[in-house]
Amino acid sequence: MLRTGVEIATRVNDFAIKLANVNGTGSASANGLLMQAIFRMGIPVSGKNLFPSNIQGLPTWYEIRVNKAGYTARALDYDLMVAMNSQTYDHDIKEVRKGGYVLFDSSWPLDPHLHRDDVTFLGVPLAEMCTQSFRESRERILMKNIAYAGSLIAVLDVDMQIVEQLLDEKFSAKKAMRESNLKALKLGYDYAREHFDPLPFRLEKMHENSDKILIDGNTATALGCVYAGATVAAWYPITPSTSVMDAFTGFCNQYRRDKETGEMNAIIIQAEDELSAIAMVIGASWNGARAFTSTSGPGISLMNELLGLAYYAEIPAVIMDIQRVGPSTGMPTRTQQGDVLECAYASHGDTKHILLFPSNPAECFEFAAKCFDLAERFQTPVFMLSDLDIGMNDWVVPRLTWDDSYRPDRGRVLDAGQLDEIKKYFRYSPEDENFVAARTLPGVSAKGAFFTRGSGHTKLGAYTEMPDEYQEVLDRLLKKHKAAAKFVPAPVIERRKGARIGIVTIGGCDPAVREALDILERQGQPADYMRIRGFPFDESVEKFLNGHEVNFIVEQNRDAQVKSLLILETNVPKDKLRSVLVYGGFPLSAKWVIEGVLSQRETYAIHS
Amino acid sequence: MLRTGVEIATRVNDFAIKLANVNGTGSASANGLLMQAIFRMGIPVSGKNLFPSNIQGLPTWYEIRVNKAGYTARALDYDLMVAMNSQTYDHDIKEVRKGGYVLFDSSWPLDPHLHRDDVTFLGVPLAEMCTQSFRESRERILMKNIAYAGSLIAVLDVDMQIVEQLLDEKFSAKKAMRESNLKALKLGYDYAREHFDPLPFRLEKMHENSDKILIDGNTATALGCVYAGATVAAWYPITPSTSVMDAFTGFCNQYRRDKETGEMNAIIIQAEDELSAIAMVIGASWNGARAFTSTSGPGISLMNELLGLAYYAEIPAVIMDIQRVGPSTGMPTRTQQGDVLECAYASHGDTKHILLFPSNPAECFEFAAKCFDLAERFQTPVFMLSDLDIGMNDWVVPRLTWDDSYRPDRGRVLDAGQLDEIKKYFRYSPEDENFVAARTLPGVSAKGAFFTRGSGHTKLGAYTEMPDEYQEVLDRLLKKHKAAAKFVPAPVIERRKGARIGIVTIGGCDPAVREALDILERQGQPADYMRIRGFPFDESVEKFLNGHEVNFIVEQNRDAQVKSLLILETNVPKDKLRSVLVYGGFPLSAKWVIEGVLSQRETYAIHS
Amino acid sequence: MPSIAKPSAIHPSLHRNDLGLTIRDYEGSMSTLCAGCGHDSVTAAIVRACFELSLRPHMIGKMSGIGCSSKTPTYFVSGAHGFNSAHGRMAAIATGAIGANRELTYIGISGDGDSLSIGLGHMCHAIRRNIKMLYVIENNGVYGLTKGQFSASADVGSKSKRGEPNRMAPIDPVMLGLSLGATFIARSFSGDKEQLVPILKAGLAHRGFAIVDVISPCVTFNDHVGSTKSYLYTRNNMLKVNETDFVPPASEILADIGQNGAVAVPMHDGSVVRFKGVPPDYDPRDRRKVYDYLQEHHGKGEVVTGLLYLDESVPDMHELNKTPAVSLSKIPYEKLCPGSAALDALQEEFR
């Protein structure tokens, strides 16, 4: 929950800290350690990694927000800044809230112009201490990070036992590493204990996380693919999607490799580009395997042509789009929801695709698996639109569960037996109630053989250039797409007393919007909430929107892409839909949502 | 104007004939000869070539509509069928209207089951006559076509002088060819004169075409590029766009080659694919040349990524999209308007592009040139959306004119002198009233040097990953796109007395819609007409739409793409917009427009 | 659209193969290519090769891109699934298909435009991965389906129908294959069935990626005087570096292999490829010698044909990736899903 910039009461489990580091100096592990320790203390927490598109030397930030009430969207005012990057001192020190604190490396004096009277500076001679205590230069750099972690553990009351436990787990193999880490930790810890008074905000154990895990969306996505039974993965490296395949590869080695033979029940192909990645997915799906690719915006653009082939020839394909900031190369390490329209209508000619919008790693796991069922049932490409924030940041989410009775929905596929029973097989008819016709797989029976083509074809699968025959098939595809509305995840809808406006969003905006909803309600602006989870849109989406005089669509792109899709694909009048757009590339904060809604107060009639 | 299926009075200059041939037998020249002769007789006429995606052996059709009132959209009922393809006798003979005529090759008897009592069969022993009169087998095949042309000339009263004149022009070089053509012509002519009574419909000279020409859209497009001063053309062959580059190459050899040195003031590069074609255009434009590519749907899909680069880095690029039927390979030799949405929003992330919609070859010439001015003034990709019907069929249009005082609008480009005058040069600021900043060209001055990138950049052109700096540039791009609305060709608007509904369309639908408007008016359904010619939409578009209770958007695609764009990019309420969609792949006919409008009669309140 | 009424081709011998099938059983629908198109002869050779190898039709996968050449899979083995995909993408689509099901025999048909321009990158990487398939390039030096533009295989000086000469160095799939470590490289001529059929059979038996570059003249756009991909030019300039004998597994002929100076290469599946009439300075197993020989004779304007290079020692994509012998698409779901217990255990790491 948001606090005004001034008031500073002693606060337990309710504050935000930001750590400013230099990329490639190993700060990630120190920051992760803190985050994980707080998680283990049972306290609601979130960590956002704001890293550059660079391997070494550029500024990088990590934000930790602790909130007993469970508001873990990005906070914009920081109680404590850990300023470890002299390049960005200026910028970072400015960001601390009035009355906040700055922890810095006092091995070198701070330039006077950086001084602020309204914040307290906590100097710890990190470099100095580490130079004295460690020999190797690389080690000194790494341990500096662990040392400031030690200081934070001290000033924030992080449970030291838990921290040591974490080190034990992490370095169970490497004892020496464990020792040097502990040593560095103590350096910072002891120094802080000696020199600093307790801060007006601190941590205290809670019991919120016993049934929760700490996981990033890409790992969860990969896990979903493993559990769905995907056996063919094709990809081309691109930030922020790369870790999906890294994780999938890891899980396949763990769960799909035969201990004796060393054989793996999966093949992961690093393609030469994204055109080939989607081509491989289409080829594999055509051949009956569950196949997927993971990519980001530029990859989706390159896949455009073949996505049309899969749509028109009705071949399943699963695409995990981990969105980043566009257009073009854009900002590869920043987050956005800018591929919605492109994915919905990808490719030339008349096409419409199925989209899923997970809001956190838990849904990434669930929806990733769901993608395959939808792709096979509807014999068409299915996109899961995740993003950098969901995919690469660690989120606290409920433990993942799996129903062992689950069996893949392969959709309509005729086996040899079924083929024997029919007189003659035709690829594109007869259709079922969802306007899907049965496909056959190569290698099963000559009777099922047909010729797959992206050129004009009749409902029997024959080549055609005749308007009526062509149209018959294209019209069915439209109906088929509409039919999928009942099968995509239904929207999450939450109503509040007295609400007359609706606030609507997708994906990772969820925590920020929920926080905003609570604050708005307190301010006498109750609003109903709908989080859309799939396209084509289910009737309930239409009902919700029509049920409110005004709906604010909160999304992370410039052109209101979700709102545009709602305008085109529902019967809702345009004037019922307003936009709240935040697209600078950092994860969403409740503050922006509230501002976005309230700034349009005058433009609609409602509220007392 | 449409006639009911029954009545058959003697009609002068008002009928439609269809010629059914086998692809690759040389029928095109015979059909073209007829079409051209009628044109020279000063009679309004149109010819539509319905050819297969095949080189030899498949069915192909050619339709000629003659109409003294100037209605030359595709007619759907045929007074005369020239049935030269035994494979399609069934289909073709069915298509003749009651009381119509079938001209066929009587060298072989017609199968009885093909007989119809309500049509007259005109048998001409074409093969027989040609076998007797010509030696070579290839020649015999070719001359068969000329022979049936001869018969048609007889039964339709085509002016023989004009035909001979045409042969003289065509074969001025090859006398022998001229003779054999004349000979074949006479064979068919004399036979018809001898054996057939005059038909109830025939031709009579008029004077409608003195200020007109007969030209296809792709030739006119190429000519526009030549006149605009394009010097770099990059392309990859694809039907139906290939003839744009063929024509451009021809014109460059004609107008750009130095007679002495043999040097050509243009370079035409056949790229390895469409990705490279657009890449070359971008590279050339970046370097200050006027550059363009021509392609069709699949090519646009492949260009998606780089279109985003050009949009974001603000590099001019001109793309001629000669649309064909999608999705995927679709029907390469059929026409559609299915790339509208893909071109408007091409590429991942937030992008919007400028689109021009020519309605005939004359506008292809004008708009093609216009594309370059817009691309350079707004430093962004500009698409001209033509299609197979406009691009590959011969249209009768007013003579093309060119204003010799025209000079290219190069937009804001700083030369060495201007650079000297400024203190420091920044690529993306200051901006002008259209939100365009000045660019500089390589090779001009070190002071103007800057680094072009598709990654995040500040308004000064520096690399950034900071939200505010990124957003500042992206927001300007949106304003820049809006500003282009005043510069794209304004819509053509025609109002009718008592009209309460609007009928709106783009491109090649024009003649069919105009014919429909007249018919509807006669039926007491007057409607106002608007033909949109550019995107972003000018205010007048909004005004027109808001000014009518209901507007019918007539377009050739399944998903109402133009209507969708109007919904998203104007303030017009959705319920004012209705669709008339025809997307089977053949050119539009007034009949379908009328049916489309009238079928929705009940769904709107209007009309007495 | 009504199909053409050409009389269907007649095959004198109704001889049956090991599966009891006649050659008719390996045919497809009627060709819609131009009369005389080289591609139709390649189709006929493929029909014969599949027939003679007694391949089970439904165990064949027919892959192609877009082009006249890529249309041909409809014209053979109608009992096999076919995929006429997108221009230039066949190699990549085949890679995925093969990844999913290694049990089928894959026949990819492409054109010089499809493979050497828009699809060049994919073909090169298919070579690298050594995916197990027969990859036929029906090479006519032009883009047939788009009416005769030069392709990347057009030779320097070869004239277009309009008479303009091509000026750029050609991309030669054979040389390219050699430089990329291709394991089976052949060149033949659509007009020489005797040579082509055994090469196709060897390619179908190859352990990995078998490129067969078939000069297949385009009668409509590139068969004129001045073209170096015409029937006449190819016949006049073709040099057969060797004759290929394909000896199926466990055939008694095995006995005399290696005798009378013939080079014999045992194939992965137990069959044997025997080279006859190999010139002394040539060895189809020695990359350097092959390159040198080709450069020399290419310099003389000769079109060297035959099974030019063969290496059975390189594992294919599946072997490299240690996948099971059975098709991945056939593995029961139960073996693929770790289940809820494993999930619970795993999540201890996420705390």
Add this chain to the structure above:
Amino acid sequence: MPSIAKPSAIHPSLHRNDLGLTIRDYEGSMSTLCAGCGHDSVTAAIVRACFELSLRPHMIGKMSGIGCSSKTPTYFVSGAHGFNSAHGRMAAIATGAIGANRELTYIGISGDGDSLSIGLGHMCHAIRRNIKMLYVIENNGVYGLTKGQFSASADVGSKSKRGEPNRMAPIDPVMLGLSLGATFIARSFSGDKEQLVPILKAGLAHRGFAIVDVISPCVTFNDHVGSTKSYLYTRNNMLKVNETDFVPPASEILADIGQNGAVAVPMHDGSVVRFKGVPPDYDPRDRRKVYDYLQEHHGKGEVVTGLLYLDESVPDMHELNKTPAVSLSKIPYEKLCPGSAALDALQEEFR
């Protein structure tokens, strides 16, 4: 974003070139690559080559794709326009840029991922077109910017940081270039400036497309033991086939060219490239010999470096297309527009 405060590199000699410029005038902004990255050394060599050739900064065009390597054009010749385009598309974008303005000197920087995977087709066709540019592949065997996946140039057996060996045959730009008829092919090492600078200068003077494959180790992801693209491995296995001397036009050194067994090749622009220490069985002008030599030594695990092949006889894209000597972008509109009279005349054909 605040730029880094590393002290800017110091150049002892403030020696001036023919244009009166110092080497500083050829530098760019501060590198943001990892300390020790091979790419920074290549940047330094390019700076020196441009300085020594006295190129006018604003007459240089810097082209690149996407990758750590592709970032480097910002780090040299800040007085030149640069285009950091899209991943893999640089060769095609450069083709268009060169088409529009043939008067600039083009330096393209790419990576092994950029050029040998996603951009492979474009590079091959740039070779075919023989566009006049220096094309540098900063080859580290991995995708640096995306954190160390194997690229297509990774050698068989080379180990990733995690220890897995690469199993697929590498794509070697040198072999590829030879097979595609490339006219200038060199390989060097970022750690050997003495060899690299003259090669770059020769490449900049070349008539057409000059490929320089520079082994440029990635210290962060591919410099470990087991990698065949590490500093150590390259140093230990590098074999210099020759030494290149670049002799600018009209230099007195011209005299002794060809003497003492050195091979001398006159360049298109009047300069001369002199090869020293050429082995007897090697001739940089003989494609067959070069291929043979490389195959032999590659077989021994040697990394052969030097200006490996050179042919100045092949016209570049502009010569092939008969464009004027002046940049097309400079031709006055009046010369490009046929005008209304011509239009009227032309339209007689459309009646």
